[in-house]
Amino acid sequence: MEEERNMERGMTADQLLGALWRRKALVGAIAAVVFVVGAAIVMTRPSMYEASVVVRVEPQRPGEEMVQRTVSEIIEQRLLTVRQELLARPVLQKAIEEMNLYPDIVSEKGMEAAVSQMRKDLTVRVEGETAFELTYANRDPQVAAQVANRLPTIFSDETLKIRQAQAARATDLFNEEMVQMGKAVSAWEQKISQFKVDHLGELPEQMEMNMRGLERVSHQLQTKSEELRVAEARRSDLARARNAVDSEAGRLEAAESGLTRSLVNARTNWTEDHPEVKRLQTELDGMTARRKDAEGRLWAERAERTRVSSLIGGIQQEIVGLQKQAEAYQGRLNNTPRWAHELAVMNRDYEISRTKYQSVVSRKVEAEIAQELEAKSAKSLFNVISPAGVPATPARPDRMAGMLIVFLLALGLGVLTGAVLEMRDDSLRDGMEVRQRLTLPVLAVVPEMQGKTERRILMPASGARNSVSNPTSLN
Structure with missing residues (x-):
């Protein structure tokens, strides 16, 4: 309890000064020991030299105006993540391997430890909207300057590799898409061609031809119908004439038979020179001639009737053929609207596929051009506007500030020790x-x-x- 009361009692400045004066040897010894140890730590810390380089990101607007780039990320936007990308393992590992940095750490702890140490020695700060500053610290000023000047190039190479890989992937994707779309277009072309073959004569583009064919067949039907009417009228006339000719020929044949019997009777009664015989002979000859003429006309009329009948049969067959043609044309015209709808649907899908294919082909060409532009613009993306020089003085540690801090710390520990001892001392x-x-x-x-x-x-x-x-x- 007494000790707690001693610790709780306060001390004035005069009392503190008096206590420190009474224990000046102890306070001085503690302060001296702390100062010596701190000074040794400060003075033995290795000197670190810092080299800084300022890099400007060049805009890529002219390339974008010429062709649409397949790498959608604007290069200026990379400043938002430039610190993370610069501190990424691929960039740092390449720098470590190329410049043989941290050999002890690499041999003892591996590459990951060396990369972690290099992250600690690197500082990246964005300057404005299109530039960044990179600072590297190392014990060797020459190495610090070399690494600071080399890192932007390595970062540029890695960035360009990524952008070129993205452009190449875009080109490959367009190639694959173009092949698939080409197959789709070919399939639609074959389908449309087969459809036209299957419905030849009933297609929309053949509708006018079918209408003209129907009109032509209709006109021929009218002509043949008129010819049939005339032929049938002729056959009727021949039929009526045949009855008359048959009657005349029969009458003449009967009359000729009567004259022949009369002539035979007359010859039995008279001689050839008898006038009656001569008269009968003359009538018989005339009757025979008339009969033969009637029979000739009868045969001609029969031949005409046969011809007319054949003509009527031919005309009727032609009319049947023409009617079939008319029905075929009419059937084509009736089917045309249905096939026109199906063909329009197929043509629409075909046009969509062809438009997509043409678009993909165009994009593929642009992707190839963009890939070439990425390769050609490699040297102009990053521009070092302030290269790093060899530092003449170390950036850290600040030995003067360190010594001052050590001095204040040593003095504070000495004063604190004297005050604590004074507060624990219960002497009057x-x-x-x-x-x-x-x-x-x-x-x-x-x-x-x-x-x-x-x-x-x-x-x-x-x-x-x-x-x-x-x-x-x-x-």
Whole structure:
């Protein structure tokens, strides 16, 4: 409890100065030891040299105006993530391997530890909208400058590899898409061609031809119908004429038979020179001639009837053929709207596929041009506007600031040690402390004797005992 009270009591500046003066040897020793150790740490820390390079990202607007790029990310936007990309393992590992950095760390702990250490030694800061500053720290100023100047080139190479790989992937995708779309277009072309073959004569483009054919067949039907009417009329006339001719020929044949019998009878009664015989012979000859003429006309009429009948049969067959042609043309015209709808649907899908194919072909050409532009613009993406020079003085540690901090720390530890010891010391050194710490009144204080150590006895107030059983020793 006494110790807690000692720790809780306060100290004035004068008391603190007095306590430090009384323990000046201890305070000085502690401060000196701390200062020496801190100074040794500060002075033995290796010097780190920093080299900085400023890189400007060149815009790619002219290339975008000439052709649409397949790498959608604008190069200026990479500044938003430039620190992460510069500190990425591929860039740092390539720099470590190329410039043989951190050989001890690589041999002992591996490449990952070396990459982690290089991340600690690198500082990337974006400057404005189109530039960034890269700072590298190393114990060797030459190495610091070399690495700072080399890192932007490595970063540029890696960035260009990524962009060219993206452009190449886009070109490959367009190639694959073009092949697939080409197959689709060919399939539609074959389907449409087969459809036209299957429905030849009933296609929309043949509708006008079918209408003209139907008109032509209709006109021929009318002509043949008229010819049939005329032929049938002729056959009717021949039929009526045949009855008349048959009657005349029969009459003439009967008359000829009668004259022949009369002539035979006359010849039995008279001679050939008899007038009656001559008359009968002359009538018989005339009758025979008339009969033969009638029979000739009869045969001609029969031949004409046969011809007319054949003509009517031919005309009727032609009419049947023409009617079939008309029905075929009419059937084609009736089917044309249905096939026109199906063909229009196929042509629509074909046009969509062909348009997509042409678009993919165009994009593929643009992708190839964009890939070539990415390769040609490789040297113009990043421009080092302020290369790193060899640093003449180390950037850290700041030895003057370090020594000042060590001095203040040593002084603070010395003062703190003296104050703590003073607060833990319960000795009474003057009358003021006695009055503050004791509840009894102080009657007298024996002053310190020169060069001697005395024992002082504090007399309590009246009513108390004559002496204190446990006097406190005063220095």
